[in-house]
Amino acid sequence: xxxxxxxxxxxxxxxxxxxxxxxxxxxxxxxxxxxxRQDPGKGLTSLLLIQSxxxxxxxxxLNASLDKSSGRSTLYIAASQPGDSATYLxxxxxxxSWGKLQFGAGTQVVVTP
Amino acid sequence: xxxxxQSPTHLIKTRGQQVTLRCSPKSGHDTVSWYQQALGxxxxxIFQYYEEEERQRxxxxxxxxxxxxxxxxxxxxxxxxxxxxxxxxxxxxxxxxRTGELFFGEGSRLTVL
Numbered sequence: 001x002x003x004x005x006x007x008x009x010x011x012x013x014x015x016x017x018x019x020x021x022x023x024x025x026x027x028x029x030x031x032x033x034x035x036x037r038q039d040p041g042k043g044l045t046s047l048l049l050i051q052s053x054x055x056x057x058x059x060x061x062l063n064a065s066l067d068k069s070s071g072r073s074t075l076y077i078a079a080s081q082p083g084d085s086a087t088y089l090x091x092x093x094x095x096x097s098w099g100k101l102q103f104g105a106g107t108q109v110v111v112t113p
Numbered sequence: 114x115x116x117x118x119q120s121p122t123h124l125i126k127t128r129g130q131q132v133t134l135r136c137s138p139k140s141g142h143d144t145v146s147w148y149q150q151a152l153g154x155x156x157x158x159i160f161q162y163y164e165e166e167e168r169q170r171x172x173x174x175x176x177x178x179x180x181x182x183x184x185x186x187x188x189x190x191x192x193x194x195x196x197x198x199x200x201x202x203x204x205x206x207x208x209x210x211r212t213g214e215l216f217f218g219e220g221s222r223l224t225v226l
Contacts, residue, residue, distance in 0.1 A: 034215065043203060044217040089155055098211045099146070099169040103155030
């Protein structure tokens with residue numbers, strides 16, 4: 001069974017600093033891995049999708065990497081802004097259960113002005 | 114282009130009652146998945162519907178059932194509500210049952226008293 005862990009559960013950084021968010025998973029038979037953002041009481045907004053054959057994906061200030069051998073994905077957010085304050089969730093599907101995303105509990109990020 | 118829409122946004126029920134939640138997928142999407150998110154946790158997969166059939170199911174009791182209509186919209190039904198069913202219920206849509214990028218709605222917040 002795929003298990004996804006996100007550490008730390010929360011972090012606070014000053015505006016302008018780069019953010020590094022970690023995600024680890026137990027089953028390396030990844031089908032794909034997706035990063036989401038969630039604002040309080042709201043739904044999930046897709047940030048980046050990494051297919052199993054890819055090593056990284058980039059969108060604007062966001063870059064996500066995938067290392068299946070070590071069971072890790074990292075989300076980098078460059079030059080953080082107060083508007084980046086939210087909870088960030090990673091989720092992975094596996095090749096034998098590709099229709100199901102297994103989520104981590106998320107990292108709550110606060111960017112202070 | 115309308116994204117994933119869910120209704121109702123909030124509702125309050127009492128123990129033992131039944132509830133129906135509704136979801137319209139993103140335009141062009143034919144697959145709908147449902148997730149339950151308890152406060153402070155990551156979403157948990159309930160089930161996925163494709164071609165009007167339940168394709169995959171998570172670890173939820175039979176009190177949770179669903180349906181997909183020919184226009185790809187979907188309903189989630191929960192019978193004999195328990196206090197522990199209080200959560201944010203999220204609907205996600207995708208193109209095809211093999212998860213590419215999932216797009217989520219804003220969710221339905223269910224409170225069971």
